[in-house]
Amino acid sequence: MIPGSFEYHRPASIKEAVGLLGKLGDEGRALAGGHSLIPMMKLRLAKPAHLVDLAGIADLKGVRADGNDVVIGAMTTQHELGGSDLLTGKIPLLRETSLQIADPQVRYVGTLGGNVANGDPGNDMPAVMLCLGATYHVAGKSGERRIAARDFYQGAYFTALEPGDVLTAVRIPVPPAGHGYAYEKLKRKIGDYATAAAAVVLTMSGGKVASCSIGLTNVAETPLWAQEAGKIITGSALDAATIKKAVAAAEAITAPASDARGPAQYRTKMAGVMLARALARAKARARG
Numbered sequence: 001m002i003p004g005s006f007e008y009h010r011p012a013s014i015k016e017a018v019g020l021l022g023k024l025g026d027e028g029r030a031l032a033g034g035h036s037l038i039p040m041m042k043l044r045l046a047k048p049a050h051l052v053d054l055a056g057i058a059d060l061k062g063v064r065a066d067g068n069d070v071v072i073g074a075m076t077t078q079h080e081l082g083g084s085d086l087l088t089g090k091i092p093l094l095r096e097t098s099l100q101i102a103d104p105q106v107r108y109v110g111t112l113g114g115n116v117a118n119g120d121p122g123n124d125m126p127a128v129m130l131c132l133g134a135t136y137h138v139a140g141k142s143g144e145r146r147i148a149a150r151d152f153y154q155g156a157y158f159t160a161l162e163p164g165d166v167l168t169a170v171r172i173p174v175p176p177a178g179h180g181y182a183y184e185k186l187k188r189k190i191g192d193y194a195t196a197a198a199a200v201v202l203t204m205s206g207g208k209v210a211s212c213s214i215g216l217t218n219v220a221e222t223p224l225w226a227q228e229a230g231k232i233i234t235g236s237a238l239d240a241a242t243i244k245k246a247v248a249a250a251e252a253i254t255a256p257a258s259d260a261r262g263p264a265q266y267r268t269k270m271a272g273v274m275l276a277r278a279l280a281r282a283k284a285r286a287r288g
């Protein structure tokens with residue numbers, strides 16, 4: 001359980017980190033909280049010759065409002081997400097989700113940037129980012145670019161990041177005041193990754209759903225945006241027949257692996273159960 005040897009770098013700016021990672025190519029990896037990367041290195045599933053620690057870069061930290069968006073620095077920890085008054089007021093789904101990640105020890109060091117850049121379908125934040133319509137800010141060899149979270153995930157551990165890229169921030173449009181939200185996660189025990197989980201953000205108007213967005217965790221090689229299920233819910237009063245139809249549409253896009261968390265069919269059904277629960281809780285929280 002000891003990782004292979006590596007050289008440690010601690011740049012003080014985004015520019016320096018991008019320069020270093022660009023020069024190191026496949027030999028280098030960004031290090032954030034290390035709570036996914038270091039275990040992978042201990043198992044020798046990752047063997048970077050160089051680690052570029054992002055912890056000394058002040059520009060990667062903090063949460064700020066920018067017009068109707070909130071911008072969260074990549075090195076903001078999962079613990080800080082839960083403790084931010086700005087986020088709790090404007091996007092409470094983030095606090096609800098962060099509190100369901102691992103345990104306090106992991107959340108104190110694990111970062112939002114690491115959670116969404118990692119590409120592990122078991123990570124909780126990616127599906128929440130699809131649900132919220134987030135955009136990732138990326139700095140790389142050819143400058144800065146923005147990538148929609150919904151276009152970012154390509155396969156297990158494959159993302160739109162290229163060698164040398166640093167994810168610098170996550171930009172999230174603030175959902176309308178009075179929106180309903182929920183993250184429902186089935187796990188075998190406290191601190192476990194999801195057997196299946198569902199994120200919902202919806203708005204209500206006159207007793208009907210005016211908009212609905214749904215993300216699913218750990219039921220495919222990538223997080224899923226259940227667009228069709230969201231469309232089915234929109235315009236309805238969230239009656240039982242509509243929920244059943246939406247759940248079936250969400251289940252239809254899942255393709256989970258059979259593993260220690262259960263057979264594929266069970267995990268698909270649990271995604272449906274989590275979605276039905278998240279819809280009910282989001283409705284109960286929504287105004288309008």
Ligand SMILES: Cc1cc2nc3c(=O)[nH]c(=O)nc-3n(C[C@H](O)[C@H](O)[C@H](O)COP(=O)(O)OP(=O)(O)OC[C@H]3O[C@@H](n4cnc5c(N)ncnc54)[C@H](O)[C@@H]3O)c2cc1C
Pocket residue numbers: 029030031032033034035036037038039054074075100101102103106109110111112113114115117118122123124125161165166167168191192193194
């Ligand atoms: C016991 C345990 C339980 C856990 N349970 C859960 C859980 O229930 N849900 C969950 O979501 N996660 C869980 N995790 C994972 C945890 O949330 C990690 O912290 C997270 O996945 C990665 O964040 P990190 O900051 O630790 O990133 P690191 O481990 O440092 O990095 C992860 C990957 O992302 C890359 N990376 C990191 N930051 C950047 C960046 N800014 N730009 C470009 N690339 C970057 C790294 O190069 C690496 O490939 C658990 C971890 C442990 C140890």
